[in-house]
Amino acid sequence: MGAKGVLATHCVILYLLQMVALSSEEFTVAGLTGPVLAPLGGNLELSCQLSPPQNAQHMEIRWFRNLYTQPVHLYRNGKDLHGETISKYVERTELLKDDIGKGKVTLKIFNVSASDDGPYHCIFKDGQFYEEHIIEVKVTVTSSDIQILMHPPNTKGVMLECHSGGWFPLPHMEWRDSKGEVIPATSKSHSQDINKLFNVKMVLFIEAYYHRNVTCCFRNLLTHQEESISIVLSDELFSWRRVWITILSLIACVLIAFLLTSCVQQYPIFGKYSKGLCPWKKSAMLFMISMFAIGGVNLILYQRQRVPVSDPHFELDTLWVEDISVVLCVLIVFIIKLISFIYFRLKGNYERNASKKIWFM
Structure with a gap:
């Protein structure tokens, strides 16, 4: 083989090595596409995967909420850097790396709270190249603590107040009669406590000549779970x-x-x-x-x-x-x-x- 042949062979090998290096830098990040329901107080696992699969031990893996302003967990140089996470996630997260050699990691969040609701960004960074995937988390909790307060009847009728606390997200509220038909509520209101859980109140005014059984209903729009309580109003009232x-x-x-x-x-x-x-x-x-x-x-x-x-x-x-x-x-x-x-x-x-x-x- 002459000098020209050797030079041509080296050029082909160098080109192939560059193509391999370039292809190794290009990847995408995949994960769950639909919202992930997370029960309040439970544990949550979010996974993301490199495509095509490749070793990610040398990469920087970052989980965050809103750009880089709310970091959740950081993996860099083969170590978990908990010191760079914000206080509410310290000792509440763990990065499961059993399949990191295949480009898959799982973020585990313990003791889910209402403030954990929202989008989570998973980013893989290799040198200057990076890609991310966004997973939407929906925290949910249904409360069975429902009470009906009946005000003293007056000349016009009687006022009923239905109270419930500890819901997330804000539930659907409605009054129903004995036939299951919806009765328009007089007013609806809600507030949030320090844990961001919703306390709701629904008021119904029933005129004196219109007596019947009424039911106060609350429904979780994510799980479709419903809680209700009924009260009987008679002429004796x-x-x-x-x-x-x-x-x-x-x-x-x-x-x-x-x-x-x-x-x-x-x-x-x-x-x-x-x-x-x-x-x-x-x-x-x-x-x-x-x-x-x-x-x-x-x-x-x-x-x-x-x-x-x-x-x-x-x-x-x-x-x-x-x-x-x-x-x-x-x-x-x-x-x-x-x-x-x-x-x-x-x-x-x-x-x-x-x-x-x-x-x-």
Whole structure:
């Protein structure tokens, strides 16, 4: 073989070595493509793989959350560098390297918290060349701690509050009737505690004439797991309204009977005063008109909604209307009794004085 042949052979070998070196630098990183569900408090494993498979022991392998601002775990020069990870991941991560010779590593996170939710970047770096893969993690937890708080019923209805805590992510909330149909909630609200878990509240206002069984439901949108609690509302819940109306009616009837009886005693139907006009008839009519006026005012106040049901002051506003109604009724009764007492007291004094004058004459 001549010099030219040897030179050509060396050029071919050098070209092939460059191609091999170049191909060894070019790779991609593969891993899970769909979201990974991670139960709260459990352990999470995230794997990524070089393609084509090759030894990654000499490479830098970095796991991070948001670019390089939230490092999770770092492997460099054949060692795990825990000192470069942020505090919330210290002693909570481990890089499993059983298959690192084939380009596969697995990040293990212990005691998953709600703050671990989100994307994770896996990056392999060989010299100046690097590639990454992103895995989406969805932390999930479902709570069975559900309570229904029933406010004291008022003239308009009853307010129900459904509370639950310890959810992640934010659950779907709805009220349902006995047929399973959704009842529009009056209001919904939520907050997060120091562990980023959601505490939720759902309010429902049921009008007094519309009684039924209602169920408070919360559903985890990731696992589709549902938790619920039911409450039975019966007519007996609002029986106090009928009792209150009955008591007021009895008071009105007793007062009217008392006034009419006093009138008949003072002005008998058959006698020399039979043609006289009973002044207590006017009082009785005035009392009845007053009672009807109070009823009309109360009806207007009940029907007129000054504060929307979703407003936190709605219950206070309704109780104010009830208190005003009770005060008006008590005032009417007190005034009628006072007038009756004063009238009979003055009339008795007048009759005694008149009899004394007749006796002295």
